[in-house]
């Protein structure tokens with residue numbers, strides 16, 4: 001069963017997470033010395049290896065994500081996108097190589113420090129692919145209030161931010177409902193709300209439109225297109241080549257845990273050979289079947305995921 | 307399988323019942339946790355049947371005052387407890403030496419007076435403890451319960467394990483029912499009993515694996531939002547006179563009942 005716990009043993013993590021109450025004053029401070037210079041990358045991934053009990057997920061991956069960038073991670077299923085997002089959020093740690101957050105190493109020791117951990121969790125939010133894992137509270141309200149409560153915001157501020165966020169995502173009417181009984185689209189929005197309530201600077205999203213009906217998917221895209229402003233950084237795993245140009249200004253293409261391509265959405269969409277090699281073309285053609293003219297010849301035999 | 311689904315429903319009812327406002331629901335979680343522990347302790351220490359019956363009656367009265375459905379208590383708590391504890395204490399009926407109260411017609415086995423007293427005592431103790439524990443869980447939102455435990459100095463690690471276990475259980479049960487539904491929708495022919503059993507066993511393995519991965523992800527999702535093992539809730543706990551009365555009166559009553567009939 002050990003293989004089912006991909007990152008660290010539960011015991012180890014629990015040892016990390018047991019601590020006693022902190023004084024109020026320390027809760028929202030920015031880590032010392034991390035006031036970023038404009039050029040300092042948000043994340044710097046250097047030669048990272050990651051393995052799940054024998055399955056190699058990332059192999060010598062290096063990349064930079066700059067402040068204010070909207071980055072798409074492209075790649076077939078199993079190419080390592082979700083693993084990379086978890087590493088960026090400090091939920092697992094690389095076996096080899098390093099990840100830096102605004103120049104500071106992201107490692108278990110650093111995250112075990114309350115000060116760094118509070119600031120990091122405040123600034124970086126992640127929305128998982130499967131909203132069921134993200135929703136563990138008895139009501140939508142509790143779900144959205146969970147993050148601010150953990151960061152020990154004052155009560156009035158929590159109440160106000162939670163209702164603002166519910167409003168913003170159009171889910172105020174779901175406030176009292178148990179999250180696990182909502183529709184897929186509603187769940188996704190609650191999951192997003194539970195992260196946006198902290199007003200993170202950096203948003204990590206794992207396939208935000210996967211398994212949504214077309215309308216919910218396009219609402220989600222509209223939201224993402226609108227959610228920007230100066231220093232917000234978005235890193236998003238996606239298969240959705242259709243809306244790529246709207247939601248991203250830089251792409252990384254992964255295959256088998258390696259970086260195999262990088263560039264603007266236009267460059268990537270124009271690179272037939274790359275898309276074909278990385279099994280992304282099929283998706284593209286599919287989406288274009290919905291009526292749009294499509295200019296990419298389809299000359300690829302697919303290996304479908306089982 | 308049906309009982310698994312019932313449990314899911316049970317957990318969800320717990321969420322609903324505790325959201326309502328009635329007597330027990332309105333009490334401070336700390337008062338409830340403390341008094342429940344006291345009652346359970348008193349029940350365990352009791353050497354006689356009468357105080358246990360008194361405690362059980364108190365439990366029933368509380369359930370009625372808090373609009374907790376008795377039917378639910380009967381089917382979810384008393385019946386399983388009776389069956390389970392009953393099976394365990396059955397041998398005591400026959401094996402405890404003493405005056406014979408009744409002889410089984412065919413087998414001629416003797417049920418002894420001390421044997422039946424021991425058995426009744428055990429069943430009553432477990433029944434009382436289970437009733438009060440259920441009342442607590444049905445009337446207290448889960449996060450309040452966890453927070454109350456922390457305030458009462460239960461170690462963080464224990465509370466984390468408990469909260470993970472609860473989530474884990476829910477995730478597992480939901481996955482199970484989804485898997486069975488998708489199975490059922492794909493099966494056309496009726497299965498024989500043996501086929502069902504082998505299908506169930508195979509499913510159980512996959513289920514365990516799946517839910518372990520998922521509960522690990524749930525834990526990651528909690529960490530990602532700043533969870534560090536401490537449970538916080540938006541509602542501040544406030545002890546009002548009723549809470550103090552409850553915290554003091556219930557344990558005093560419980561222990562008095564036990565002590566007076568020693």
Ligand SMILES: Nc1ncnc2c1ncn2[C@@H]1O[C@H](COP(=O)(O)OP(=O)(O)O)[C@@H](O)[C@H]1O
Nearest residue numbers: 006052055057076077078079080081082083084
């Ligand atoms: N919990 C896990 N246990 C074992 N292997 C895993 C686990 N999660 C992912 N993997 C494997 O790691 C590789 C990368 O997976 P993942 O990061 O989920 O890819 P993607 O998100 O791009 O689909 C795949 O080969 C996958 O099978």
Ligand SMILES: [Mg+2]
Nearest residue numbers: 081082129206
């Ligand atoms: Mg993935």
